[in-house]
Amino acid sequence: MHLSILYRGSLIICNYGCEYCPFAKKQQSAIELAKDKQELTKFIDWIEQNHQHNFSILFTPWGEALIHPWYQQGLVRLTNLPNVSKAAIQTNLSCKLDWVEDCNKDKLALWATFHPEWIKRDRYLNQCLELNRRNVSFSAGVVGFPKFKQEIAALRQELPNNVYLWINAVKKELPKMSQGDLDFFEAIDPLFPINTHHYPSRDRSCQAGKSVISVDGEGNMRRCHFIRQPIGNIYNSNWESALRDRLCSNETCHCHIGYVHLDYLELDKVFGEGILERIPVATLGKN
Template sequence: MDLTLLYRGPLASCDYDCPYCPFAKRRDPPELLRADRACLERFADWVACQEEDRLSVLFTPWGEGLVRSWYRQTLVRLSLLPQVRRVAIQTNLSFRTDWVDGADLDTLALWCTYHPGQTPYERFIGKCHDLAARGVRFSVGVVGLPGHLEQARRLRAELPERVYLWINAAEGHGYTDAEAARWTAIDPLFPYSRHPHRSAGLPCRTGESVLSVDGDGTVRRCHFVRAELGHLYDGSFRAALRPRPCPLAVCDCHIGYVHLETLPLYDVFAGGVLERIPAPAMRSRG
């Protein structure tokens, strides 16, 4: 069975202070960090035992995972398993990069976000070039706020051409056609992010081949639908896997709407859905 798992454990702490994020500069107490590590290790042990499945895993922590050794170790471990087709994580790239040398770089990938004002530009672009030199698959993105435009343009000019630079529409921010055109000049796929996508009653891969898993093993169809499908560790989720329409009015987050069957994004991001890397032939299309 081919399954994509979006894992989010208890971790909610971050080393950045982004004004658009509710978890900015949050610190987790030691007991929560210990719980998060135990949850992650349990999840990795489960993945290691699934020899009959073909798995893809995206870690979507509320906070920054790669500053924690157990996330780095887990990514390396999972990348080396034959049943894991892809393992990726969303990250602000504030960590050291030499740990990737122990991973299978055909399997590992990173979804990196640049947050202007939180880290020196030179430090961030330097880490991007280091990842590229090490042969790591990664994308880079920026939240599409007006004050980020020039930094995004500079990133696009200085990143290796093969590295996709995506732009996320800022939550609650409307874009005039002129503004949208400026962002689309940087990211030709920005039109997919500009407006929420109507999803009510439409077919979606979540709940059939794509699942959300939390730290205790509760399985849901995605992060945005709270109804439970079962539990990962007792296998009860498997009986609930089936095609099902989306129960929400709209879907406005890439990790959600990328799985809508009414959008062509599995073709656009063929081979790179989890790490948000479009197929080379699609990078020039909006």
Template sequence: MNARYHVLYRGPLSSCNYGCTYCPFAKRDETYAQLEGDRESLSRFLGWIERQTSRRFGVLFTPWGEALVRTWYQEALERLSWMPHVDKAAIQTNLSCRLNWLDRCQADRIALWSTFHPTETTLAKFCRRVEQVAAKGVRISVGCVGLKENVTLIEELRATLPAEIYVWVNAYKRQIDYYDAMDIARLQAVDPHFHLNNVRHASLGQGCHAGETSFTVDGNGDLRRCHFVDRVIGNIADPTWEEALQVRACPNQSCGCHIGYVHMKRLDLYPLYGDGLLERIPAVSPGELRTIPLPARKASCRD
């Protein structure tokens, strides 16, 4: 089994139980038929992964909205954790779901990328849930959107959690020059890699692992190189799907979201994240990371 792929799955699910003002999916509901469609799409994807026994996979669910309040996503992660050819299954979540389903998983093959939403839950409640996950032996990263009004809470989040739990900050890039020097210093003190997220990386014509060893799959089974390049390059229902994966240069002017730029070859971030690439957990200490030139691109991005 030589081929190893990072697969980002995003089905049609687009609802959330939280009401964050900056999110278009806040407090959005779906019909029974829509939810059943999402369940069926996920089932097809899992069946495809299950059959690909001659390849190795890491799978990251990047849903619009919150998926872990749906039992079929809990069951999907459990199922993936027991597939011998799946090294890791991870998901982005607000951590509002029940956690007992984790007990049915292979803990060392599951990871959670969890986001703290200060308007929707308390710091104390969120941190208790993070520590409950960690106590089950499940790897977890924790973070928050770096809105200015949240900086003090983000610092408290870092101070409350054990040092071994990585706390990341997603820079708010919808407004140009949003941060002053003091804001940046405070957020950099929380997240040693904040500077990587606080710019848009020039990417036009640059090499990227996306579309080569990393790719996205949607609810129809369509393959794209990443979430930020819309052109379909294949479909998992096609027995020759692997032929769609090849070396490609990025067609976008810039890339500012972690799940995109982490795959840029110029930035060489794979050694930094190592086995924690899917769940956004650095494998090396901040002092071991070499200095990376970061030419800024002033543009908006939904992180």
């Protein structure tokens, strides 16, 4: 069996302080961070022990994980396991990148978000160019606030053509945006319109809970990050029995890490193998 897992442990802190983000203001003690590290080690041990299955993993931390050595080493370990096809992580790309050389880079991928208010564009760009030089797959992206338009346009010009630059639609801001802003975002990211919807999902078939699950630091399995009800625990001997067809119980789904698994949208055709790290099949660089 192949299973994709979106892992979110106990980490809830970040080295940036984005205005719109609740994790920007949080603190964690050394004890809490040690717990996160312990949970991550246990999770990776479990992946290794379940060698009869094949896994793709996306880390979706509530905060920045890659500044902590245990996430870097976790990716090194995971990408070198024979039963792991992919290990990817959402990051602000502020960390050093030398550790990627110890990974199996064919299996490593980064979802790298540019935060113009927290990092200078040239520093972020250099990090992207370093990933390119080191042959690491990644998607770059920016939250779609019109105030970032100049930085986004410049970044698109500077990034290599083979790098996809996604724009995350700020759903509640969309009605206030001009057609010019919407056209601008679509010119940068041809897939931007896909991200602008709340997709009807109630009673629709979704891979979440079947071929993709979310797992927290204690091993609780959920269908996805958006339905709180656990469906099992990976540390129970019969964990596989929780995986089956289920219809979505939420009214809508609006986040890439969720709706890409809604069957009727057929977004597996758009993203293929890059569905977790948000890299489309087609090269969507600058025109």
